[in-house]
Amino acid sequence: MAPTASNRTSKLRRLMNVLGPFFGLILVVVLFGMLLYIQDIRSEMEFDGATGFKAFMETARSIEYAQSDTFPGLKAFLSGANSKIIFIQTVIVAIGALGMTMIIVSGGIDLSVGSVVALTSVVGASLLVKEYHPALVILLTVLAGGGIGLINGLTVAGLRMMPFIVTLGMMGIARGLAKWMAGNQTVNSPPSFVNSMMAMHEPMQFLPLPPGVWLAVLLAAGMAVVLQQTVFGRYVFAIGSNESTARLCGIRVRMHKVLIYTLAGLFFGFAGLMQLSRLTQGDPTVAIGLELDIIAAVVIGGASLSGGTGSILGSMIGALIMAVLRNGSNQMGWPNYMQEIIIGIVIILAVGLDRLRQRRATTE
Amino acid sequence: MTARLRMRSLQKSFGATRALRGVDLEVGPGEVHALIGENGAGKSTLMKILSGAHAPDSGTIELDGKPFRPANPMHARHSGVSMIYQELNLAPHLSVEENIMLGEEPTRLGWIDRSRRRARAAAALAELRHEGIPLDAPVSSRPVAEQQIVEIARALITQPKLLIMDEPTSSLTDVDTKNLFQVIHRLRERGVSVIYISHFLEECQEVCDRLTVLRDGESVGTGAMAETPVPQIIRMMVGREIADTYPRGERExxxxxxxxxxxxxxxxxxxxxxxxxxxxxxxxxxxxxxxxxxxxxxxxxxxxxxxxxxxxxxxxxxxxxxxxxxxxxIGLLSENRKEEGLMLNRSLADNLTVTRYDPVSRFGIVQAGAQREASQKLMDSLEVRAESPDQPVGELSGGNQQKIAIGRLLHHQxxxxxxxxxxxxxxxxxxxxxxxxxxxxxxxxxxxxxxxxxxxxxxxxxxxxxxxxxxxxxxxxxxxxxxxxxxxxxxxxxxx
Missing domain, CATH: 3.40.50.300 (P-loop containing nucleotide triphosphate hydrolases)
Structure with a gap:
C-alpha cells in the first residue's frame, strides 16, 4: 500500500511526541538568553528613568547599536559553570523522575517521593554517623527507599487501593519517620566519599561534573532501555494503557505493580542519597513538595497521568526544563514567587499544548 | 377514541445502517403494549426517539392526537413520556427520596422545599403500594427490586401519560416480577399507557394487552396478545431467509x-x-x-x-x-474491543505479541526487528489495512482493530x-x-x-x-x- 497523506502526518505526529519536549527546552534556553541579553544592554545604557513603551523602544534601538561585547548576564547564563549548576540542580529531580516515569506510565502516581527522599537522606546520614562503610551506607539507603516502595506497591496491589491515597498516606508516614529518626533536627554526616558524589570541584569549569550527574545519566540510559526494550517495560506500558487488556493477556498485573513501586522506591532512595550528598547532612524537612516537581517534569516530558504514555528521555528533558526555568529566573534576579508562578504556567502550557495536539490528531 | 401514541412509518439511519426502516406503532390509553423483537431489531432506537435522545429521519409521532417531537429527555418527560431503562439509572449515594425527586425538586425562592419534596416522594411510593421503603436510606443499600420501584416512582413524579419499560424484569426474582406486574396493573387502571419491552413472551402474555413485533427495523405484526399464539410471534420475530453464504472447508x-x-x-x-x-x-x-x-x-x-x-x-x-x-x-477475544480487548495507544506489534514475547525477545529484551517481522506476517495473512506495525492500533478502523485482536490469539498459537x-x-x-x-x-x-x-x-x-x-x-x-x-x-x- 502506498503511503497516503494521513500516514505521513501520523508519522510526523509520532516524531513530534519525541521532539516536543526538546523544542520546549531549546525554547526556554533561547527565551532566557534573549531576556538576559536585553537586560544586559539595558543595564549598560543606563536609561534615565524611561519606562514602559519608551524604554522598550529605546532598548530595541540600542540592540542595533550595541557596541559592547561583554553581556555579563547572558554570558553567565550560558557559561560552563552555570550549565554545571543546572545539571547538578537537575540530578535529584531527574533520578526521582526515573522512578516516577515508570509509575505514571503504569497508570499510577507516587506522592511520597519528597518524604522518602528526606527519610533516606536521614537514614544515610545516621548510618554514616555510626561509621558504617560508605559503600554499605549507599546500599542500605537505596534499599530503604525500595522498602518504602515495596510497602506502597503491596498496599496498592494487595488492597486494590488508589495509589493517590496510599502514597498520600505514605507521604505523611515517611516524613514523620524521618523526623523521628533524626530527633527533629538535621544529622550532619561525617566526611566520606558519599559527600563527594554531588560536590562541585572546579566550580568555574563545566568539567569535571560531579559523579552524581554521570550516575544519573547512566541510570537514565539504563531505565530507558528497561522501559522501551524489555518485556518488563512493555508490560508496564500495557498495564498503564489498558489494565483490563493486560489482565486478559495474562500479565500478572498486581505482581508487576508491586515490582514497579519497589523499583521506583529504589530510585527515590538513590535520590535521597544525592540529597544527602548535596547538603552533606540528613535533613528530615528537606524536599517538601519535591514529588510535585518530579511529576511536573514527567508530565512536561510527554507522559499522561492516565497512563500508557511517557518516556525516560522526555522526563529527563522535563527535569532540565524545570531546572533551567529556576536558574534563568535567578539570573534575571526575579524573586522566588515569580519562579513559582512561571513554573506553574509552563506546566499548564506544556500539557495544554499536548492535549490540543492530541485532540487535533483524533479529529483528523 | 384517539390513541395515546401513534407512530407512522418512522425511519432512522445511522450512517449507512438503517436502524428503522418503517415502524408503525399504536398504543391506546390505559393499554399495556408489548414491544417484541430480537437483539438489534430496532427497539432501543425506537425508544431513544420517543425519549428525545434521537430525532427520526422521517415519519410522524402523535401523542394524544398532537404532533410529538421531543427535543431531549427532559422535554419528553414533561410532555408525559417517561422511560425506565434496563440498567437502573439511580444515584447510588443519594437517598430514596432524593432519587425519586431528582431533577424535579420543588423549590421555594431557589431553595429546595424539603417538606414538599418528602410529601411528593412519599405519595409516589404510596401510589405503588410500597410505603415501606425508607425515604432516607441511601438507595444503594436497598435491594434491586426496591431500586426498581424507586425508578418507577421517579418516572411517575411527572404524571406520565406513557411509561416505557425496557426489560424491567431482567434483574428481578419471580416474586418481585409478580409485584411489578401488580404495579403495572394499577398504572393501567389510572389510565397510564405502558410500552413493555421484554424478551420473555410468557411475561408479555401475562401483563400485556396488545403487542407489536419489530424485525430488522420494521414493524412486522401487531395484534391482541390473547389472540396471538407464541409460535406465531416467534415466526414474526425470525421471518428472514438465511441468505448469507458462509465459507465452510473440510473439517474433521x-x-x-x-x-x-x-x-x-x-x-x-x-x-x-x-x-x-x-x-x-x-x-x-x-x-x-x-x-x-x-x-x-x-x-x-x-x-x-x-x-x-x-x-x-x-x-x-x-x-x-x-x-x-x-x-x-486458550485465548479469549473480548466482546469489548475498546475497553478490554486492545491497548489503543500502543502499537500493532505490541498488541499482537503481548501474550507471547518469547519468540521475539532474547533475555527479556524485545527484538524490535523480529517483533515487527512477526507482526507484519500476521497483518499480511489477516489482510490488515495499516501503515506499519509501529502504528497505534487506535488509528485503525473497527474491522482492522478486530483483526489485530484476533491476530493476538494466532500469534499465541x-x-x-x-x-x-x-x-x-x-x-x-x-x-x-x-x-x-x-x-x-x-x-x-x-x-x-x-x-x-x-x-x-x-x-x-x-x-x-x-x-x-x-x-x-x-x-x-x-x-x-x-x-x-x-x-x-x-x-x-x-x-x-
Missing part, C-alpha cells in the same frame, strides 16, 4: 479439547456444560444478559468460579489465572479460541474474512467457541450450537438440529 472433528461440567460463577453462569472438540466450531446463542460472556470469562480465569469443572485436553484445571489459561493454550461477538460492529467484508479465518482454524485442528447474537452467522459457521437461557447452558446439539425458530424459543425459555 477429533477428541475433546475443552470441557465445562456444570460450570457456575457467582452471578452468572448458573450452570454451563459443553464439550469442544478439535476441529469444531461450537456456537453459543442466547439473549443479551443470558450469561454467555460470563461463561467465557469464568473459563478464562477472569471471573471467579463457584462450582463445576473445566477440563482441558482430558485434564481437570478448573481454577486458573488468565496467564495459566494462556499457557494451557492458541489451541482453543474463545471468541465473544467477534463480528460485532465491523464491516461486512471484515466479517467474511473472520468467518473464513474461523473455518481455517477449525480445519487445522483448533477448537473455536463462538458466542454471537446474530443467528444467521451461528447457523452458517458452527458445527454445533448451544443455547444459553438465564444463566444455563445445557442443550448442545448439531447445527442441523437447530433452526432460528428453535434457537429463539430456547433462548427465551420456551420449550417446544
Amino acid at each position: 472433528m477429533g477428541e475433546p479439547l475443552l470441557e465445562f461440567r456444570n460450570l457456575a460463577g457467582f452471578a452468572k453462569p448458573k450452570s454451563a456444560t459443553l464439550s469442544l472438540r478439535k476441529g469444531e466450531i461450537l456456537g453459543i446463542a442466547g439473549l443479551i444478559g443470558a450469561g454467555r460472556t460470563e461463561t467465557l470469562r469464568a473459563c478464562f480465569g477472569l471471573d471467579a468460579i463457584r462450582s463445576g469443572e473445566v477440563w482441558m485436553e482430558s485434564r481437570e484445571c478448573t481454577r486458573a489465572t488468565p496467564g495459566q489459561r494462556l499457557s494451557d493454550g 492458541a489451541k482453543v479460541l474463545l471468541l465473544d461477538e467477534p463480528t460485532r460492529g465491523i464491516d461486512v467484508g471484515s466479517k467474511v474474512q473472520i468467518y473464513r479465518l474461523m473455518d481455517q482454524l477449525a480445519a487445522s485442528g483448533k477448537g473455536v467457541l463462538f458466542v454471537s447474537s446474530y443467528l444467521p452467522e451461528l447457523l452458517g459457521v458452527c458445527d454445533t450450537i448451544g443455547v444459553m437461557c438465564r444463566g444455563t447452558l445445557s442443550e448442545v446439539r448439531p447445527v442441523a438440529d437447530w433452526t432460528e425458530h428453535s434457537i429463539i424459543s430456547a433462548a427465551i425459555g420456551q420449550t417446544e
